[in-house]
Amino acid sequence: MKNIQKNLLEKIKLIRMVEEEISNKYFENKMRCPTHLSIGQEAISAGVCLAINNNDYVVSTHRSHGHYLAKGGNIKKMIAEIYGKETGCSNGYGGSMHLIDKNVNFMGSTAIVGNSIPVGVGLGVAAKLKKNKKISTIFFGEAATEQGVFYESLNFAALKNLPILFICENNLYSVYSSLNERQPKKRSLKNISSSMGVESIKVDEINVHEIYKITKKYAAKVRRTNKPVLIEFMTYRYREHCGPNNDDNLRYRKRSEINKWRNKDPIKVFEKFLLKNKIVTKEEILNIEKKIYSNVKSAFKYAEKSMFPSPRNAFKNIFAD
Amino acid sequence: MxxxxxxxxxxxxxxxxxxxxxxxxxxxxxxxxxxxxxxxxxxxxxxxxxxxxxxxxxxxxxxxxxxxxxxxxxxxxxxxxxxxxxxxxxxxxxxxxxxxxxxxxxxxxxxxxxxxxxxxxxxxxxxxxxxxxxxxxxxxxxxxxxxxxxxxxxxxxxxxxxxxxxxxxxxxxxxxxxxxxxxxxSKKYLIPIGKPKKILNGSHITIVSMSYMTIEAINAAKFLKKYNIHCEIIDLRTVSPIDYNIIFNSIKKTKKLLVLDTSNKSYSISSEIVAKCCENVFKHLLSPPKIIGLPNIPIPTSFGMTKDLYPESKDIINEILNIMNIKQTIPYEKNLSHKHDIPHKKFKGPF
The missing domain is CATH 3.40.50.970 (Thiamin diphosphate (ThDP)-binding fold, Pyr/PP domains)
Known part of the structure; x- marks a missing residue:
């Protein structure tokens, strides 16, 4: 158990430190693409991705750095991609919103809300037809549940009994638009999902280990029963919708709400929990940070040193031969 | 076999x-x-x-x-x-x-x-x-x-x-x-995507066509042949991508171009083909290239409103005479034994 807790700590710290570094360096104007940070939401990425198998499929959204890193995606290639370099995971064609690492079956993140949901369902169909015991994990935000394609996908997953884990990260906002503007007050994703035949739970939990345990239990169930499950996790992003800044000055979110979430920061909460239960020492945490810091530094160095793709490359890869 | x-x-x-x-x-x-x-x-x-x-x-x-x-x-x-x-x-x-x-x-x-x-x-x-x-x-x-x-x-x-x-x-x-x-x-065979096919050799005009319009083009060409007008028909087969060589070579020979479209003419495959031909083989064209397609309107439902809406062989024949500057009218009578809104006698709705 100790091991998994350390892994979880390493993952949430890795995601946080990578994104803090992106935020710090964004002003150098070398990362020239829309970049959606998941600072504040790390526990879900880490808890979910460590609870599924290495060869399970994951698809994700515009806010995908956390999912990619948690699944084990190559950090150097991710940073290089955000820098638009030819060594990037998508060779510079995709940027922050189009990450892929097929070595760890991170099958792609796409930039249109809801777009990757049916793609993940298709991977679930493939797994079922191949009987390879893989499951497909689909990350999406709560705004995607306002789209038709989400219901179409849920319907098909239930109809065909597909091995799919739907992971909804509910961070309460679609850009600046709050839930009040977008969804009826009593709307319950859990009830909607259950009534469509997809077992569902809502989780308001910030401890990454708890998230891990819950996901582990349901991932096993999906694999065993070949039936989809939907988990809705409540969470909060600290930064602006897109970009490196804190935008609390815009006042679209209440100060009390921000404080409430900041006070249960997933990293602080988990560190406190680990120290209190003597699972790690302060020194061990420092060592973990040091190790991550050096990895992050070298990833940025790699990205900066890498070459831009040639303008000619824009004309390649339109069709596969 | x-x-x-x-x-x-x-x-x-x-x-x-x-x-x-x-x-x-x-x-x-x-x-x-x-x-x-x-x-x-x-x-x-x-x-x-x-x-x-x-x-x-x-x-x-x-x-x-x-x-x-x-x-x-x-x-x-x-x-x-x-x-x-x-x-x-x-x-x-x-x-x-x-x-x-x-x-x-x-x-x-x-x-x-x-x-x-x-x-x-x-x-x-x-x-x-x-x-x-x-x-x-x-x-x-x-x-x-x-x-x-x-x-x-x-x-x-x-x-x-x-x-x-x-x-x-x-x-x-x-x-x-x-x-x-x-x-x-009966066996498996592949036809390459992107390659148009010359389905009729002719020297007077190049007809570039697609899908169902190719059937109308073949009818028109058969009829015009009786009057010693020889159409070259190129069936696109693929509308994107298109290998233009066969089209350009045909225009170099016939010096005239008529493009047929199953859709409305504006912003269409046919207007794209005319543009590409003008950009590349304009000097070989002896007359302005022409397009036959649907007008730029939605398709109406009524039997009354669809009459004469879809272009057919007769329109192709008339346009070719026009392009070739032949003033004489040719008596084309389409032998229609069925109504205009079905392809043949046996065809029944509702689809």
Whole structure:
């Protein structure tokens, strides 16, 4: 158990430190693409991705750095991609919103809300037809549940009994638009999902280990029963919708709400929990940070040193031969 | 061995052939296993290949397209069929933001091998939203291939090529082609995507055509031959991409161009072809290139309003006389033993 807790700590710290570094360096104007940070939401990425198998499929959204890193995606290639370099995971064609690492079956993140949901369902169909015991994990935000394609996908997953884990990260906002503007007050994703035949739970939990345990239990169930499950996790992003800044000055979110979430920061909460239960020492945490810091530094160095793709490359890869 | 079969049987043959040679070929579509089997094109697939590989689907065009994309990422080759082209408009996000871009936006790390069969309706009051021929909409998007065969032979060879292509292919069938017969080899054969075919040699004018309009072009050319006017017909077969060499070479010979389109003329494949020809072989043209297609209006439903709406052989003949500056009128009488809104006597609605 100790091991998994350390892994979880390493993952949430890795995601946080990578994104803090992106935020710090964004002003150098070398990362020239829309970049959606998941600072504040790390526990879900880490808890979910460590609870599924290495060869399970994951698809994700515009806010995908956390999912990619948690699944084990190559950090150097991710940073290089955000820098638009030819060594990037998508060779510079995709940027922050189009990450892929097929070595760890991170099958792609796409930039249109809801777009990757049916793609993940298709991977679930493939797994079922191949009987390879893989499951497909689909990350999406709560705004995607306002789209038709989400219901179409849920319907098909239930109809065909597909091995799919739907992971909804509910961070309460679609850009600046709050839930009040977008969804009826009593709307319950859990009830909607259950009534469509997809077992569902809502989780308001910030401890990454708890998230891990819950996901582990349901991932096993999906694999065993070949039936989809939907988990809705409540969470909060600290930064602006897109970009490196804190935008609390815009006042679209209440100060009390921000404080409430900041006070249960997933990293602080988990560190406190680990120290209190003597699972790690302060020194061990420092060592973990040091190790991550050096990895992050070298990833940025790699990205900066890498070459831009040639303008000619824009004309390649339109069709596969 | 060769047999004479209908266009819809040739499609059926292509699906059977592809599913037989590769277990990864999957067919889905609303109604593909119903008693009508999409105008016969999917008959016996379920019986032969089972419900894992041949399945009906919910009326969820957008998600089902995405599901096809997801399956293809795990190396399946997915064929999705829609009874009408118009229905695929519900899936434009998955086609344009997904399938068309996947290979590109991930730097070539993956590819999407799906074929989307779409059927263009015509006649029997199909009307504004059941008879759109929107090939140029798809052809406008880099990353999509758009195929529109006009004969049974090409339909089989091009459908097999589409299914085994590593890229998304929009495969457009015209409802009025389904009952037309042609000679089709029994064995597997491929026709390359992107290559037009010269189907008639002639020296006076180049007709570039696609899908059902090629049938009208052949009729017109047969008639004009009696008057010593020799048309060269190039059937596009694929409307994107297009290998223009055969078209340019033909224009260099005939010096005249008429392009036929199954859709409305504005912003169309035909206007694109005229533009490309003007850019590249303008000096060889002795007269302005012309287009015959539908006017820029939605298709009305009423039997009354569709009369004389769709261009046919007679319009092609008149336009060619016009281009060739022949003042004499040629007495063309189309021997219509059936109403204008059906392709032949046996054709009955409601589809």
């Amino acid at each position: 060769q047999k004479t079969i209908t266009y819809s049987d040739a499609i059926n043959d292509a699906l059977h052939t592809s599913m037989k040679i590769d277990k990864k070929v999957i067919c889905m579509g609303l109604g593909i296993n119903d008693p009508k089997n999409i105008f016969g094109t999917t008959k016996n697939l379920l019986k032969k290949f089972g419900s894992n590989r041949v399945f009906d689907m919910p009326t969820s065009e957008n998600a089902m397209t995405g599901i096809g994309i997801g399956m293809s990422l795990d190396k399946f080759k997915v064929v999705i069929t829609h009874q009408r082209l118009d229905f695929i408009l519900l899936a434009m996000d998955q086609i344009i933001n997904g399938a068309a871009k996947w290979h590109y936006m991930f730097g070539g790390k993956d590819n999407v091998s799906i074929t989307i069969r779409l059927i263009v309706g015509r006649g029997w009051g199909q009307g504004p939203t059941h008879s759109q021929s929107l090939q140029s909409l798809f052809a406008h998007i880099p990353g999509l291939k758009v195929v529109m065969p006009s004969s049974a032979y090409d339909a089989k060879g091009l459908l097999i090529s589409s299914i085994f292509d590593k890229n998304p292919v929009i495969f457009i069938e015209h409802r009025w082609l389904h009952s037309l017969e042609g000679k089709v080899p």
